Amino acid sequence: MLKIIRNKLEQGCKTSGYPKEGLNLYQRYRGMPIIDPQCSREIIEQCAALCPQEAIDVAEKSIDLGRCTFCGQCAGVADGAFVRFSQNFELATARREELITTGELPELAEHSSQHFKKLFGRSLQLRQVSAGGCNCCEADTNVLNTPFFDLSRFGIDFVASPRHADGIHVTGPISRNMEQALVDTYTAVPSPKVVIAGGCCAISGGPFSGSEAIVGELNRIIPVDLYIPGCPPHPLTTLHALLSYFK
Amino acid sequence: MDKLLQLKNGRPVERSIIPQVPYGIFFKTLANFVANEGFVVQFFAYGSETKGRYRLLAVVRNTELYVIGTEVGTSFQSLTRAASEKFHLFEREIAEQYGIRPEGHPWLKMVRYHPNYSGEADVFANDYQQPIPGNYPYFQVSGEAIHEVAVGPVHAGIIEPGHFRFQCAGEEVLHLEIQLGYQHRGIERLIPTLPQKRLPLIAESIAGDTTIGHNLCLCQALEGLAGLSVSPGAAVVRTIALELERLCNHIGDLGALSQDVAFTPPAAYFGRIRGDFLNLLQVLSGNRFGKGLIRPGGVCYPMAEEQRGLILDKLSEIIPEIEHVCDLLFSAHTVQARFEHTGTVSSEMARELGLVGYAGRACGLPYDARVVFPTECYRQLPGNCNQLTRGDVNSRATVRREEISHSLDLIQLLLDQRATEAVPVKIEEHGLAPNSLVVTINEGWRGELSHCLLTDDQGRIERYKIKDPSFHNWTGLAMSLRNQEISDFPLCNKSYNLSYCGFDL
Numbered sequence: 001m002l003k004i005i006r007n008k009l010e011q012g013c014k015t016s017g018y019p020k021e022g023l024n025l026y027q028r029y030r031g032m033p034i035i036d037p038q039c040s041r042e043i044i045e046q047c048a049a050l051c052p053q054e055a056i057d058v059a060e061k062s063i064d065l066g067r068c069t070f071c072g073q074c075a076g077v078a079d080g081a082f083v084r085f086s087q088n089f090e091l092a093t094a095r096r097e098e099l100i101t102t103g104e105l106p107e108l109a110e111h112s113s114q115h116f117k118k119l120f121g122r123s124l125q126l127r128q129v130s131a132g133g134c135n136c137c138e139a140d141t142n143v144l145n146t147p148f149f150d151l152s153r154f155g156i157d158f159v160a161s162p163r164h165a166d167g168i169h170v171t172g173p174i175s176r177n178m179e180q181a182l183v184d185t186y187t188a189v190p191s192p193k194v195v196i197a198g199g200c201c202a203i204s205g206g207p208f209s210g211s212e213a214i215v216g217e218l219n220r221i222i223p224v225d226l227y228i229p230g231c232p233p234h235p236l237t238t239l240h241a242l243l244s245y246f247k
Numbered sequence: 248m249d250k251l252l253q254l255k256n257g258r259p260v261e262r263s264i265i266p267q268v269p270y271g272i273f274f275k276t277l278a279n280f281v282a283n284e285g286f287v288v289q290f291f292a293y294g295s296e297t298k299g300r301y302r303l304l305a306v307v308r309n310t311e312l313y314v315i316g317t318e319v320g321t322s323f324q325s326l327t328r329a330a331s332e333k334f335h336l337f338e339r340e341i342a343e344q345y346g347i348r349p350e351g352h353p354w355l356k357m358v359r360y361h362p363n364y365s366g367e368a369d370v371f372a373n374d375y376q377q378p379i380p381g382n383y384p385y386f387q388v389s390g391e392a393i394h395e396v397a398v399g400p401v402h403a404g405i406i407e408p409g410h411f412r413f414q415c416a417g418e419e420v421l422h423l424e425i426q427l428g429y430q431h432r433g434i435e436r437l438i439p440t441l442p443q444k445r446l447p448l449i450a451e452s453i454a455g456d457t458t459i460g461h462n463l464c465l466c467q468a469l470e471g472l473a474g475l476s477v478s479p480g481a482a483v484v485r486t487i488a489l490e491l492e493r494l495c496n497h498i499g500d501l502g503a504l505s506q507d508v509a510f511t512p513p514a515a516y517f518g519r520i521r522g523d524f525l526n527l528l529q530v531l532s533g534n535r536f537g538k539g540l541i542r543p544g545g546v547c548y549p550m551a552e553e554q555r556g557l558i559l560d561k562l563s564e565i566i567p568e569i570e571h572v573c574d575l576l577f578s579a580h581t582v583q584a585r586f587e588h589t590g591t592v593s594s595e596m597a598r599e600l601g602l603v604g605y606a607g608r609a610c611g612l613p614y615d616a617r618v619v620f621p622t623e624c625y626r627q628l629p630g631n632c633n634q635l636t637r638g639d640v641n642s643r644a645t646v647r648r649e650e651i652s653h654s655l656d657l658i659q660l661l662l663d664q665r666a667t668e669a670v671p672v673k674i675e676e677h678g679l680a681p682n683s684l685v686v687t688i689n690e691g692w693r694g695e696l697s698h699c700l701l702t703d704d705q706g707r708i709e710r711y712k713i714k715d716p717s718f719h720n721w722t723g724l725a726m727s728l729r730n731q732e733i734s735d736f737p738l739c740n741k742s743y744n745l746s747y748c749g750f751d752l
Contacts, residue, residue, distance in 0.1 A: 003575045004512050010571060011516050026526070026557075028533035028548060050674060052444045069448055071539040072547065073674055085533075128405040132432050134748050135407055136455030136536050142405045143525075146518040160403035175751075177360055177429045178408055180378045181400045207448040210440070213361060213433030231448075231538060232455070 015150045019243055023236060030070040030085035031234070035103035037061050039082040047074040047082050053200075053207070057100070065091060066099040066203040069231035092228045092241030096219060099203070099229055112245040116194055116225070120166050120246050124156045126196070127165035127189065131182045132214055133172030136232040137199035141169065143235050156242055162186075167194030170222075171232075173201040173208045174215035186222050196226045198238065203227055250276045251313035254306070256620040257467045259685040262701065265304070265316045270324070273317035277305055278330035285309050286601045286614075288688065289699050290337035292345040293710040294365065301345050301365070306686050306699065310619060314684070321367055325349035333601040336718060342370040344435075356383065359428035359751050364436060388414040388421050396733065400429045407747035415733055423728040423736075425721055430751035438711040443469070443543075444674045450698075451538045454715055454749030458536040459485075459492045459528075460691030461713070461749075464698035467622060467687040469543040472702060473677035477623075480669035481545035486624040487558075487661050488528065488537050490654040493692040495524040497647040497654075498569070500744050504644055505576050507738045508585040513576040520572070523565055530557050542672050549669040559662055566655055573648055586641035590727035590739035593638055597723065604694020605650065606720045606743055608633050609642035616690035628657050643742040681706040691716060693746065715749030 016023060025031070041058065048056040051074055055067035063074075063083065074083050093099050094111045130138050141158075144151040151157070159165050162185045174182060186195070197218045200206040205216035218224055228241045250273075252266050268276070281287065289306040295318060303323070304316045326334040328351050338349040339358050346367025349355065355370065362375045369375075373382075387395070394415055400408035408429040414422040434449060441449070450465035451458045463485060470477065477485070502517025525535040532540035532548050540546055576582055592602070597610035607614060618630040631653040635645040681704050688697045694716030703709040720743055727739045 003571075003578070007512060007516065007571055007575050010568060011519075014519055026530050026533075028531075028554075029529055030533045030539075050444065052448050052674065069538065070534070071448065072533060073539075076547070076671065076673060129401060130405070130407045130430075132430050132748070133407065134452040134455035134458075135746070136452070136458070136538070138405050138407060139456060140535060143518070143522055146522060147515050148519050148522055158405055162401075172430070173432060175429060175431050176378050177431050177751075178400065181408065181429065185401055201452075207445065207452045208432045208434070208437065211433040211437045213431050213436075231452075231534075232536070234535070 014147050016148055018236065018239065025087045025089060025234070025236070027087060029087050029089070029234070030072050030075070032086045032088035032091060032105070033063050033101070033103065034084045034086050035061065035063065036082060037102065043078050043081050047077045050074060050077060060102070062100050062102045064100045064204070065229040066096060066227065067200060068229065069200055069207065089234045089236045090240045090244075091230065091233070091237050092226060092245070094226060094245070096203070096224070096227060099227055108241065108244040113225070115192075116246060119192060120194065122155055124242070124246050125159045125165050126156070126167055126169045127162045127185060128158050128169045128171070129182050129185050131170055131172040131178040131202070132175030132208070133199065133201060137171035137201070140232045140235050141171070141198060141238060144239060149235055149239060151239070154243060154247070156246070162188035163190070165189050167196065169196040169198055170202050170218050171198045173205045174218060174221065176213055176215065179215055179221065183221065194225050195222050196228065197224045198228045199233055200229055200231050203229060206231065251280070251307070251315050254312040254314050254686055256312060257471045257622060257685065257687045259471045259680055259683040262682045262684055265314055265684060267316045267318065270317050270319055273303070273305070273315060274324060274326060276315055277307065277326060280307050280313070281331045281333055283309070287333045287337060288312070288695070288697050289686065289712055289714055290334060290341070291699070291712045292341045292347055293701060301347055303341070304699075306697070308619070312620065312686065312688070314686070319347060321346060322348040322350050325352040328353050332599050336722070346370055357428070359431040361428075361431055361433065383426070385412045385426070386414070386422060386424050390416070392416050393421075409747045413728075413733055413736075418732045418734065420728045420731050420733050420736070423725045425725055427721070427747055427750050430748040432752065434752045435711055435713060439708045443676045447542055447674065453713060453752065454746040455536055456496055457492065457691045457693065457696065457715070457746065457749060458538055459488045459541065460689050460696045461698075461715075462541045463489065463622070463689050464687045464696050466541050466543045467689075468685045468698050468700045469677060469679070471685040471687070472679040472683055472700065473543065474680070475544045475677065477545050478669045479666050480549060482623045483661050483664055483666065484531065484546045484550045484669065485541055487550070487658055488531060488540055489623070489689070490658050491524055491528050491531070492537060493654050494651060495521050495528070496692045496744070497651050498524060500741060501573070501576060501644060501647055503741045503744070504640070504738065505582070507741050508582055510576070510579055510582050513572050516568070516572045520565055520569060523561060527558055527561055530554050542674050543677060545669055545672040547671050549671055555662055558658070562655065562659065569651065573651070577645070577648065583641070585738065586644055587639060589640040589735050590731060590742060591637065591639040592723055592726050594636070596726055597638065600722050600726070601719050602723045603716045603719050604690070605643055605646045606723050607694065609636060609646045610638040611636035614695070616688050616695050620688045622687075622689055624661060628660060640738055640742040679706040679708070693717060694720065713752055715746055717745040717750040721745055721750060
């Protein structure tokens with residue numbers, strides 16, 4: 001008992017002040033890209049050739065954050081002449097096409113459905129389904145339950161049964177072997193329900209694009225309401241997405 | 248023994264010098280080898296020039312690494328029953344991937360549920376139009392008092408999918424059958440079709456909690472075949488990253504073990520401290536799992552004074568906290584009562600199954616690839632030794648505790664070395680040595696990781712084989728549950744914390 005008290009005193013309160021207070025991530029963290037539209041075509045072509053995810057469109061001078069894994073290779077070309085990555089972790093969008101960005105994203109809070117805000121704004125229960133994920137997205141969703149993020153203080157919880165859920169949060173490129181279980185879980189959630197695609201695998205197939213063993217985009221089999229990009233999305237990206245979209 | 252060719256970890260050899268022996272000699276050589284403290288690192292099939300004929304390649308280890316090959320048709324005599332259980336899953340994998348039947352295999356069932364690569368008749372007579380890996384008659388115990396518990400693929404928490412089938416008499420588990428494959432993404436088949444620039448991203452996503460480990464295996468293999476050398480500064484960063492990955496996971500798992508015995512303070516503290524280590528990986532690489540850090544030839548983000556200082560400061564702050572929370576957890580008698588004598592696997596059983604990593608070390612198998620087949624900076628670093636090796640949950644937890652303090656020591660030793668400068672590498676296509684084989688081994692946090700790469704006469708990747716330590720250890724979990732209370736399953740499961748996606752590939 002004394003040891004518990006001593007440890008509790010040593011640990012103190014570690015819960016973050018976000019979203020009331022801002023949070024600065026370390027400068028090496030790669031968040032929202034800053035794109036220079038004046039950049040020469042030659043450099044953009046070099047970036048596009050280097051990109052393992054084919055996320056860069058040379059003609060449009062855009063990056064598809066639904067395909068991007070934020071590996072940062074493109075930012076190394078000509079000292080970031082075309083793209084650099086900021087520490088802004090607020091990346092989620094309500095529509096797939098909005099993730100194809102030339103450096104700006106629409107304000108998520110304004111684009112979210114008022115219908116969902118009204119229904120789930122005070123209490124949101126989600127069932128998480130891992131469908132072929134590498135476990136990074138799952139792990140960095142799970143940490144939202146640690147004392148630092150403490151998700152349940154916002155009235156948002158991950159629940160065990162789809163019957164108790166208001167929606168599903170899906171990660172992974174939907175392996176063929178999980179397709180049926182995913183659809184069954186979705187069906188078991190009572191309507192009205194919300195579908196969240198977490199991470200570039202669920203949004204676009206991610207690094208596994210082209211494999212015969214996966215479905216790829218979640219949107220192909222279930223209509224998606226909220227897209228959270230990243231490989232994996234930073235826990236704060238997910239937290240921001242949930243708070244802006246539902247609160 | 249004389250039929251085997253000795254290999255060096257990460258050093259390529261020409262395919263022409265790999266011994267190709269008749270199957271009878273292959274069988275005898277391997278049977279003798281594993282009977283004398285020998286273990287299987289890789290055993291897989293690939294295509295040959297002749298239709299209907301296939302090559303088998305076995306990579307085995309004692310204190311050295313060896314390779315041997317043979318050619319077979321659509322069947323061969325199983326080594327599992329005649330020689331050792333160590334071949335069990337490998338033979339099932341060969342049957343699933345190439346449609347080659349190991350005759351006399353004691354339990355020939357699918358591994359991941361997918362059509363084979365060769366177009367041969369399916370060994371399991373599955374209809375893959377039906378997308379359900381669990382569609383298969385499970386082993387059943389019969390009797391009036393027997394009941395069955397089915398769990399998964401979708402589990403209660405935020406975790407990966409898999410199916411567990413328990414045969415119970417009351418609360419007692421008589422048998423646990425684990426059926427995976429739900430996470431199968433076809434990685435081994437995908438890799439040979441892709442440009443090299445995509446490969447590190449895939450290696451980093453084989454098992455995300457082993458991002459650094461698997462990507463090191465890939466990059467070392469490509470470096471070996473392309474003749475690239477890694478600067479000492481980059482090797483230091485790679486080694487630190489691998490140890491940080493070990494720390495994140497061990498610390499997180501100690502917290503989860505604490506949660507599973509309903510002792511919540513250490514669960515909350517370790518959960519948060521794990522985050523500190525993920526953030527240190529982010530300091531190094533910009534990503535909490537180290538994605539994007541390592542690429543063939545070195546690292547993309549070298550460690551400068553600033554990162555070095557940040558890591559040192561954080562360590563000096565949290566090392567005392569870790570020690571205090573460990574003391575809180577391991578000295579609580581309620582915790583000891585649940586940890587001790589739970590989920591015991593005997594040393595003989597562990598040896599027979601070929602368990603690796605902390606699961607093996609907790610049973611008295613000291614093998615640590617960092618010591619036996621050192622890569623990066625491990626040649627200059629001290630190894631670790633475990634005191635408690637009784638094979639129960641308590642031993643697995645204690646081994647983790649010991650490895651936490653060992654890893655912290657290693658990182659501090661590495662940070663003392665000033666030579667951490669390195670030129671950041673870019674991803675590019677490297678010419679690979681044609682007709683070659685390279686095997687890479689690293690001690691990931693779960694245990695022995697190994698990748699195997701065969702190139703064709705043009706230097707293209709012909710076959711890429713991946714082995715996660717979970718491939719060896721899932722059977723260990725099943726054996727841990729024998730005659731245990733079913734309520735101890737979460738505890739036993741967490742003490743192993745095996746990878747679904749690393750197994751499913």
